[in-house]
Amino acid sequence: MMAARLRFCLHVIILFLCCTVSSSEITCRNEAGEPVDWFIIYKLPRYKIEEVGSGVDYMYLDSSVGTWQKSQFMVNTSQGAIGNTLNPLYTGKVYKSNSSVYAFYNDAPPVLDYIQGYGHTKGVLLFDRSQGFWLSHSIPHFPSFPERGYLYPSSGKVNGQTALCVTYQYDQLLRIAKQLVYIYPRFYNCSVPTVFLADLPQLAQLCEGSKPQLTSDKSVEQLFSTQGEKFVSFVKSEHFVDDIYTGWVAQVLDADLLVETWQRQGHELPSNCSLPKHTMNIKRIRLPGSVLFWSHYDHSKWCVSRAYEDQVTCLGDLNREKAQLWRGGGLVCSFNPVIYKAFRQVVDWYIGC
Numbered sequence: 001m002m003a004a005r006l007r008f009c010l011h012v013i014i015l016f017l018c019c020t021v022s023s024s025e026i027t028c029r030n031e032a033g034e035p036v037d038w039f040i041i042y043k044l045p046r047y048k049i050e051e052v053g054s055g056v057d058y059m060y061l062d063s064s065v066g067t068w069q070k071s072q073f074m075v076n077t078s079q080g081a082i083g084n085t086l087n088p089l090y091t092g093k094v095y096k097s098n099s100s101v102y103a104f105y106n107d108a109p110p111v112l113d114y115i116q117g118y119g120h121t122k123g124v125l126l127f128d129r130s131q132g133f134w135l136s137h138s139i140p141h142f143p144s145f146p147e148r149g150y151l152y153p154s155s156g157k158v159n160g161q162t163a164l165c166v167t168y169q170y171d172q173l174l175r176i177a178k179q180l181v182y183i184y185p186r187f188y189n190c191s192v193p194t195v196f197l198a199d200l201p202q203l204a205q206l207c208e209g210s211k212p213q214l215t216s217d218k219s220v221e222q223l224f225s226t227q228g229e230k231f232v233s234f235v236k237s238e239h240f241v242d243d244i245y246t247g248w249v250a251q252v253l254d255a256d257l258l259v260e261t262w263q264r265q266g267h268e269l270p271s272n273c274s275l276p277k278h279t280m281n282i283k284r285i286r287l288p289g290s291v292l293f294w295s296h297y298d299h300s301k302w303c304v305s306r307a308y309e310d311q312v313t314c315l316g317d318l319n320r321e322k323a324q325l326w327r328g329g330g331l332v333c334s335f336n337p338v339i340y341k342a343f344r345q346v347v348d349w350y351i352g353c
Ligand SMILES: *[C@@H]1O[C@H](CO)[C@@H](O)[C@H](O)[C@H]1NC(C)=O
Pocket: 054, 055, 056, 074, 076, 077, 157
């Protein structure tokens, strides 16, 4: 009798502990609000081939779902994976406390004017001393200021967009911060409380609006998620004047790449087979459910190896466009077979050379 009651109490305590931990820990969250190691979303363009969509529906991927899932939510509501993940930044507790570091960055921030000179990069960081997430995405004017609540810009509806969220232990933030210095992101809302200054001096500089010194023009760093999944971050500063895909990443990965980026007419770099490893422009995407669209309406930036053996996928910041040779930016690459398969199989047509 006594033992049974004790067991019951213990059960209640454990349940309580686990649920409070999982609802307050800083982590990427899936469509149901549960912690996940990583997720990717692919927001569909409004203009598809022979079809006009809402501009707010999206496909969702993480390791447990395995393949692209059509989301039941719209990206302009705070339901869904991005809203669930960013929620602590909008409820106020986290951004007003001094126990976490955060940064919203975007070369095209919401409301504010565009300022030249920053890296072409967009994302959100939120960490406490234990762990946090890095969400990198392609959506201009997003996310909204913390005090405004979760808002999705109407300008972000027209084109396709991607977002990658990865949950990392705190020690990985030190590496992420080091990488961000090369890109020189425009931090429009951020906080690096005093207790973090010793660990993250350069992040604090970026947050204050100053530009940390660099000793080289590019950098590669391995990052490991909380579940031990390897991601490789490639970053370049504005001083490395080249197409990041052709001039650098394809050669380092030793793989021919199929590249999906937003290329404005007259500014695009053609498929390029001059160097040992080639980069070829994707022109048309076919997502599951016969969602077919032209790259012209896709603002996302990603690439996959042409050959299945190389099994690499990268998501990032830069378009294959002449003007962006002179911009800071980066790519996060993964060798995960689920991610590779999801992206490789949607390549419907690319331009070889
Ligand atoms: C989201 O976007 C759709 C399509 O443009 C629109 O009908 C809907 O009202 C929007 N919802 C919110 C909460 O903004």
